[in-house]
Amino acid sequence: xxxxxxxxxxxxxxxxxxxxxxxxxxxxxxxxxxxxxxxxxxxxxxxxxxxxxxxxxxxxxxxxxxxxxxxxxxxxxxxxxxxxxxxxxxxxxxxxxxxxxxxxxxxxxxxxxxxxxxxxxxxxxxxxxxxxxxxxxxxxxxxxxxxxxxxxxxxxxxxxxxxxxxxxxxxxxxxxxxxxxxxxxxxxxxxxxxxxxxxxxxxxxxxxxxxxxxxxxxxxxxxxxxxxxxxxxxxxxxxxxxxxxxxxxxxxxxxxxxxxxxx
Numbered sequence: 001x002x003x004x005x006x007x008x009x010x011x012x013x014x015x016x017x018x019x020x021x022x023x024x025x026x027x028x029x030x031x032x033x034x035x036x037x038x039x040x041x042x043x044x045x046x047x048x049x050x051x052x053x054x055x056x057x058x059x060x061x062x063x064x065x066x067x068x069x070x071x072x073x074x075x076x077x078x079x080x081x082x083x084x085x086x087x088x089x090x091x092x093x094x095x096x097x098x099x100x101x102x103x104x105x106x107x108x109x110x111x112x113x114x115x116x117x118x119x120x121x122x123x124x125x126x127x128x129x130x131x132x133x134x135x136x137x138x139x140x141x142x143x144x145x146x147x148x149x150x151x152x153x154x155x156x157x158x159x160x161x162x163x164x165x166x167x168x169x170x171x172x173x174x175x176x177x178x179x180x181x182x183x184x185x186x187x188x189x190x191x192x193x194x195x196x197x198x199x200x201x202x203x204x205x206x207x208x209x210x211x212x213x214x215x216x217x218x219x220x221x222x223x224x225x226x227x228x229x230x231x232x233x234x235x236x237x238x239x240x241x242x243x244x245x246x247x248x249x250x251x252x253x254x255x256x257x258x259x260x261x262x263x
Contacts, residue, residue: 022118026122029123030122030125032066033062033063033066033130034126041055052194057221059130060134061192061218061221063123063126064123065188065192065217067119068217070119071112071151071152072151072152072212072213073115075107075108075111076159077156077159078160079175080107081164081166082166086166101160101251104160108156135222136222140219143219143229144219147215147219147233150233150236150237151211151215153240154208154211154236154239154240154243155212157240157246158208160243160247160250160251161243161247164254165250167254168254182209183209183212186203186209186210187209187214188213189213192214211232215236219232
């Protein structure tokens with residue numbers, strides 16, 4: 001807990017030192033919500049609904065999925081690991097008393113308060129502007145919170161697996177391209193799975209990405225039938241456990257094959 005407080009304080013100080021980045025990030029986040037909402041409004045072309053999804057639900061999803069993205073963001077763990085392998089600083093993690101994965105997780109969590117504070121300045125106006133409405137079911141916000149926790153575990157577990165693969169491959173050229181493609185397409189960042197053709201939706205169901213952004217947001221919007229929620233949460237938990245188990249195994253074995261560039 002003491003370490004987390006120190007990381008949190010350092011993160012706050014960094015944001016205060018670079019206020020312009022904080023402000024610009026908030027402005028761009030709000031602009032992104034507006035542009036995406038306008039694109040979807042144009043896509044509907046005055047229709048009340050498309051493929052069974054009402055325009056109001058789509059606009060609500062557009063706003064709320066930004067909240068989910070920020071809450072579940074892994075803080076770029078895979079890129080931090082890659083950089084530490086390339087510059088040799090990963091050796092500091094070999095003997096550090098704090099666990100390897102715990103260090104990165106605490107760093108990601110310490111960034112959340114300031115990150116969320118800035119993004120709320122874009123999400124709240126966006127929700128008011130486009131009339132975003134969450135589900136009226138009283139327990140759904142709690143279910144959403146649990147899903148976000150599981151989604152954060154999936155996201156960080158996935159980032160650990162991707163980042164640690166550099167220990168063997170010694171090259172990170174694939175990280176940004178692979179992550180960008182898979183996450184953008186299957187996590188529901190831009191297009192929710194409601195609009196996917198059946199064959200593409202079937203692929204998405206056997207991958208972990210939809211459980212990071214799409215499923216939590218769909219629950220909060222009220223599009224997920226209550227009877228399906230236990231299955232969605234069970235699959236999310238299974239993915240979180242599987243990815244962390246894989247990451248732990250990769251770290252234990254990867255240390256034996258560790259070969260630092262220039263070191």
